[in-house]
Amino acid sequence: MREIQDKDIKRLANIYDPESKDTFVSVYINLNTNFRNFLNKRINACRNLLKKDSYLLENFNRAIEIIEESIENNRKQESLIIFASHVRDFFEIYYSSKDVENLLVVDTSPYIRPAIEILENYRKIGLILMNTNRVKMFVLYQEKLIPRKKLSEDILNRHKKGGWSQARFQRIRKEEIKSFMKEVIESCNSIFHNVDSIVLAGPGNGKKIFLDMAPSNLKEKIVDVVDLDFDEDEKELIRILNKIEEREEEAEEGILIEKIRKEILRDGLAVYGVKEVLNEVMKGKVDIIMVEKGLRIKGWICERCQAVGIGSKKLCPNCKEEVSEVDVIEEILEFCERFNTRIVFVEKSEAEDLGGIAGLLRYK
Ligand SMILES: [Zn+2]
Helix, strand or coil, rough: CCCCCCHHHHHHHHHHCCHHHCEEEEEEEECCCCCHHHHHHHHHHHHHCCCCCHHHHHHHHHHHHHHHHHHHHHCCCEEEEEEECCCCCEEEEEEEECCCCCCEEEEEECCCCCHHHHHHHCCCCEEEEEEEEEEEEEEEEEEEEEEEEECCCHHHHHHHCCCCCCHHHHHHHHHHHHHHHHHHHHHHHHHCCCEEEEEEECCCCCHHHHHHHHHHHHHHEEEEEEEECCCCHHHHHHHHHHHHHHHHHHHHHHHHHHEEEEEECCCEEEECCCCHHHHHHHCEEEEEEEEEECCCCCEEECCCCCCCEEEEEEEEECCCCCCCCEHHHHHHHHHHCCCCEEEEEEEEHHHHHHEEEEEECCCC
């Protein structure tokens, strides 16, 4: 079992019951809580609702059996995230090192919204820790600092001996530093290609030489330059990176909200309100959305036609088969995952006048 990742959510967003039946059971369990009480209560409530449909009830009971068993087998984790459908022969289990809120949802597809919210807080940050002849590169992801590369060049010592003049020594040293920096830049391009923000840190003026030489696409990603000891403690590095990331995220959200407002004012590349956002997101036209934390809107889905709407309906307007009741926001988030639309959760006050949800379009 591994910690849930973005790629898992992307895959899960494409999974659904083709007959639009509520056959998927999704469970988020925080093992440090009194989850037993919670589960028993939810399981009973769901059984009561499903008992009029023996097909769904049987599926639910079978899924719960496997879920219960896998919880028992993984009691050492902090939190577990489980998706199961007996009739669709589907079972996936992950852990999360962040606390989750206990949840049991029966739906036509895996319920991924809480997982999206967990991972939205986990963004990849690159760290370049360097001086003029040594560098360590890391990626911070899911609270772990992953070492990616170490380079060092013995610049000073190689030329200490020999009878060079000071001027010649300095010139050669400069050239050596330059070639070292070139090597670092090359490594950065491959290591940080899928990282949005990088922190450049270290003692002395190595950082400045690096910045002077870095190409603009790399420089654009550098969000902060920090004086730090080359052998700084890992915990301290994580703390510093988290703080910078938090600040960056806040700033980024502010810029996004501003941009959406501007686009709305000039009737440009923006959509707002749940109906409009849903329509565009289903076509894959939305680049990024902001959505109020905790927002839920009642709607329906027909998985056969992949039709979603707001409000309640008994039959699908396309195929005239029965539809299933859903939270429209969850469906919007699933479409976002399918079409690589970025999701940003914002506070209620920031999205209230936009109907709780708004987005920027890729094109019109
Ligand atoms: Zn339909």
